[in-house]
Amino acid sequence: VKESYFGRVAEYEPGLRDALVEERALLDGIEVALDEDQIEPFFQPKCNIRTGKIVGAEALARWRHPERGIVPPAEFVPLLERNGFIRALDVRVWERTAAWIAQLVAQGIEPVPVSVNVSRADVDGMDVCATLTGIVERYGIDRSLMEVEITESAYADRRDSIIEASDELMAEGFVVLMDDFGSGYSSLNMLRDINVNVLKIDMRFLDRTDRRSRDIMESVVHMARWLGLPVIAEGVETDEQVRFLLDVGCVFAQGFRFYRPMDAASFAALLAEGDNVERVTLSERFDAE
């Protein structure tokens, strides 16, 4: 059946056949990558933009490919989300992140909280909360050191399983951030029904820094404050955007303007310097204005 399907597809749609072959190759490649430990987290610091100090980080998956070098997630995450392989990859990234934090602690370097990404597809056939709880326990790290990012669009699917997992994680004491907040069409409605600890404001809010954009961003920050939610801006690249954020009262940011994502050894070295780190609690993140 498969043969004839491919045969027929090939007959009418050679481009589609190539895509399927490429997809198959990528899936085989990912299996090898997991077997041979080529998937690793890079870390991008989150900063207090008033002081420039590091307050946390996000773990971002990278594939260290023997021939292609460092492959970014855009090239494999969407495909893996479509076919369920993302679970194995995410668990690997969470584990390596936890292992790295534990190693840091063992070396006497004080860590900062690191967030990991949870895909909407992770909840199909996996208990995300139990898995993350198991990981922090196995590596003996405090769960305040591992935070969880779930995208607004994953919540927007309105699938009970994502919301349940998110609620369970918060009940277990994990900090949950809504990633890419404001990127969808029902961002405000979402906040009526879904509880999270932090809003991570999507980088498209920084596309422009004119008056109207400023007013909108300021409204988002104030609304979050009314709701008791700390905010962090993502994708901050320029000094102009930094000034814009300070103007509207957003104090925390992640972006190339501060640091690019870096490998585990580089980030450990950065934290070991010590004086570039600031430890803030969740409520301090909120009160920072």
Ligand code: C2E
């Ligand atoms: P995200 O979770 O919203 O992560 C932020 C992305 O923005 C990262 O891209 C980061 O490198 C990029 N970024 C940070 N600062 C800047 C900036 O100043 N300018 C610009 N233009 N970009 C900036 P990255 O690492 O390529 O990841 C892309 C997306 O892939 C992530 O978006 C996330 O949705 C997904 N992803 C990454 N790692 C994982 C993972 O371990 N598991 C899952 N399920 N998804 C992941």
Ligand code: MG
């Ligand atoms: Mg994220």
Ligand code: MG
């Ligand atoms: Mg994001």
Ligand code: MG
């Ligand atoms: Mg994003």
